[in-house]
Amino acid sequence: MNEKLWKALGIIRSKANLEWVSPSPFLPVFNFYEIHESGAIHARPEEIISAVSALNMRDDRVADALLSIRELPSKILKKFGKRPQQQETAPFGFNTFTLLQRTNYEISLGLAGRFWRPDLDICHIPSAREFEALDDLRVAKLVLRFQVIEHQHNIHTLRTETFVYCGNTRTKMLFTPYWLAIRFASGWIRRRTLASIQWQLSTGAR
Template identity: 50%
Template structure:
């Protein structure tokens, strides 16, 4: 029986998503480095999906209804996340916020310690992990896992419709990210 997925950065999780790449002929540390160097916005499909997600905040900004903090937010990307941990085989990234809000309701966090110390009932915590796993003698697959922790029933109720609405696009973004990493190493051969 496979182990239940977990992350040391969350006490538990309310939502979970997992995707795995094909075999990649590269050492795990190079695969993990490739993930952290990807600019998700250079993929036209990913960029379009993220623009659609950011569209409501833009509309509210133009109408003058947006909060000052949301007006200053740069486009969403891998650099929006906080690095929680990186080692030879994996990288874990974190976000804290009210993701269901038009502006994501992001809370600024400096590092893993700050991420783990956030104890607010009104926000969800998200961990995005990329892990290189051996699949043969000299090949690794890249697995991406998304964990979302909702500390209260109210937060989970707010997050559920958003999670259901974004699942298809989120999965597509993860699969395209994995495919870009695979393609990067296939081009090196």
């Protein structure tokens, strides 16, 4: 399989890591990657980042439906499983992530877990320092970066990138089919998120 096809699948090999122009400082080595970019946004960078920070992805009906489907196996296990009842968790959204960095031009969020499992097995990580220090080979580490890109005539676009790192071959083999299975839905959610922010800032809606 040639390098272009690997990249089309969002699977990044070690050689490509060495040549990457702008990796996330929170995940400089990664195995999976996805990128999307909005249309033109006539707003200041800090306004765009504020809109990202305030966004609730569950407000979008399509995103909420897709995420609800993904959460269904976990709910079934909690209801009918033999394990003790766990404390009810909040619906998956940006608040599930760990804030890693926020500037006027960028916001990065981190997440770690065994995402291929029915319950996602998400780790509770309270800070960026603890996210960087996490060294559990059983889990995948994910960074979601929103970045404002400057263009001529005071026009900006918003770019979203997803970086995922698996610490060993077994974890990578478990994550790969999950990654390929969710890529379409994940990309659809990202594009709708970007379109929502673009619409909010173009109309003044909040």
